[in-house]
Amino acid sequence: MADKKLLLIDGNSVAFRAFYALFRQLENFRNPEGLHTNAIYTFKNMLDVVLNDVKPDHVLVAFDAGKTTFRNNMYADYKGGRQKTPSELSEQLPYIQELLHDLGISTYELDNYEADDIIGTFATIGEKEGFKVTVVTGDKDLTQLASPQTTVMVTKSGVLNLEAYTPEHMKEVNGVTPTEFIDMKALMGDNSDNYPGVTKIGPKKASQLIQEYGSVENLYDHIDDMKPSKMKENLINDKDKALLGKKLATIDRHTPLTIGIDDIKWREVDYQKLRRFYEKMNFRKFLSQLDPESAAGQKDQPVKDNKAVAFTELKENDINNFAVKDGQTITFYLGMLGANYHLADFVGFAIKIDKQIYVSRNVDLLKEPQLKNILENKQITKNVFDLKRTTVGLNRLGIHARGIDYDMLLASYLINNENNSDDMGEICRMYGDNSVKSDYDVYGKGKSAHIPEDDQVLFNHLAGKIEAIENLKETLLAKLKEHEQDDLFANIEIPVARVLSVMEINGIKVQAETLTQLQDEFAVELKKMEKQIYDEAGEEFNINSPKQLGHILFEKMGLKPIKKTKTGYSTSVDVLNQLKDESPIIGQILTYRQIAKIQSTYVNGLLDVIQKDGRVHTRYLQTLTATGRLSSVDPNLQNIPTRTEEGKQIRKAFVPSEPDGYIFSCDYSQIELRVLAQVSGDEQMQEAFRTGYDIHAHTAMKIFHLKSTADVTPLMRRRAKAVNFGIVYGISDYGLSKNLNISRKQAKQFIDNYFEQYPQIKDYMNKAVQVAREKGYAETIMHRRRYLPDIHAKNFNVRSFAERTAINSPIQGSAADIIKIAMINMQKKLDDMHLKTKMVVQVHDELIFDVPKDELETIKKIVPEVMQSAVRLDIPLVADSGYGHNWFDAK
DNA sequence: GTAATCACG
């Protein structure tokens, strides 16, 4: 017979995790009385996962009783300095208990003890009585309970992702056994519980020492044998702290409980009460799981999905019956197999007119005048999922889509871009709608992807998408409104999607002959370098393999490995540059690498993607980045080389449509620093931009305390430039020192000077972090959001990263907002003036145009104007331009 | 499929 199973949950820590897992949804999760419910909801979700996984016979959720426990008697500051539990969470705790009781689950708390101790004690009892014990917690402290009979599940990211600590896993992670973990903690202390441990001892050292000595006590018994060192001194000086730490870290496994194991059996679920509870909390998802069958005893009922949708297969004759009037709204979906919609096979389409959904595999039906007119009529508004994809796809059928004013994909991206999926099924599930399958479930993925033969399967999928677009529209629009993003949606993202469709359809002409010529030149150069490298190494090997290269350099030739990667020696540019003087092979490798990169990625890569029309048609991904920038794929036109002479040659292949035409390029000057000057309101920096100074020279003058920019040396300017960039990224002295190859101390001095000279920038940075902490997200000037759940992370690195992101995102994101506005205005201007000039490429702060000869003068005038006037700031926006008969010469 | 490297803003 299988063992009886006991499940023990640390109520407070799991509730805490649950609260922060959905922190960004805090204000969306409220019941009609205004009670926050995010933690209750997530707690229940977590519970379902664990109950289903463990299927326990006995369950207990333990809570902390009050503020002080026996540990405070040993150490008054225990858990001191901890932030108070936010009221939005504490108000939910009683309801979590109520929910648990309705589910037939016991809860328990005991004065003077923590939930940990209750769990430790029950685990001890459970093990004695032959239970298989599972502990669930958000706190690693409890891993000391792991044993052959007890597994400790610790929440990893979010709450649904749990890491199972067995004694073996414990050993892998910490290098010690669960009981030794107590001693390890005694030495290293615990920041969150506010006790110190031994000075200068962190997890690494603590683990080593305990592995060597087995326990704190044994370590001190043998301390005299230890070699003299700073660490030994610290250990001796902080002996009291270590011994105290051990007491504090040890979970009391013999708490004087007032209940026994028989009191915590998992009882019957009280469905009546549970239903009332869900109604009170407005938990529709859980309510829908409570239909009569589930009341019959099934504890876990998966959410229903894939209801059949009513649809009609469209036949040619039906099309004549369509009568859609101006002002009406329809919903349309065009299915394609594969990501690249410039080339992908059509799967079919679905269209909803007057409450009737029509589907067909035959996209040629769309070309029939009746349907074509509907799709091209601007007065008939359309809901779609992915405007750009739909528009480009229809264009391949000779249909010029107009009137699309709602895009579910764009809406969901603006509302929350953490999960930047472009799969409709996944997006629906984020909003609790399980009715749409993922495309990869219907079509398969990779090579085996195909269109289902079964009409029912395909049509149901297509029609289901139509329903979902309509069903979620109201919800998504309401959220956009709530976020003050209706303007961003309707007046920036939707119009920019239309502009991008035009750009992608146009493409840019790439001359294959120019590339093949470069290919030959680079091939000769590569052969030459290859030979030199083999001679120097004394053998032939694959230079492109970091593993083989590392072997040659650091083992065979005995060079000093400066940096390591997870898998071996690092051979990155950084490292090689530092070794440059050691051997001529280093320079040869650097040259080889550089050319090889250009050859494979750009020469060969571009040749592969030139279409029959002699042009490349990139796809701009509009719903991918966390900051609101675009990205570009197939090919990526946003990273065409510019920094090296060889690389730059690639740009010669990018040419205008007409032989005597021009490539015209216009880029914003220092847009991110200008945005920084704007959002920080810093007087000094704003003044510099208003005066039209060279901003890096100005910064150099400021931080080096010079009287005039005339006194700035090139070195000073270079350093000031790096500081300016660093500021935008959320600077650290370490990062700057590495970038400039200067001491950390010197870097710190630069930064201190900077903040002294531009005090409001420092204020901005502090405020950005503070606001992100309060709201859970960072925001651009156009209300684009980036959620930063990690801003509350316990882990210093994770949290610091979120803090830098809070500083950087509004800057990078606002710059992205600005150029998007410029693009919309620019396309409108080109259309209004009936110009033949095409906007062809966007590279974050620059726009590239394909200009007929006789329009050059006009373009020279209007492009900078439009870009500079995209938004009105307290400081001027400046755009510089250049042109030539190819992209190389357009500088 | 992931890691390392390097191309861009």
Place this chain on the structure above:
DNA sequence: ACGTACGTGATTACT
């Protein structure tokens, strides 16, 4: 004291 710049995509090697 912690260990570090912010966004991206493509290619290659190798599991």
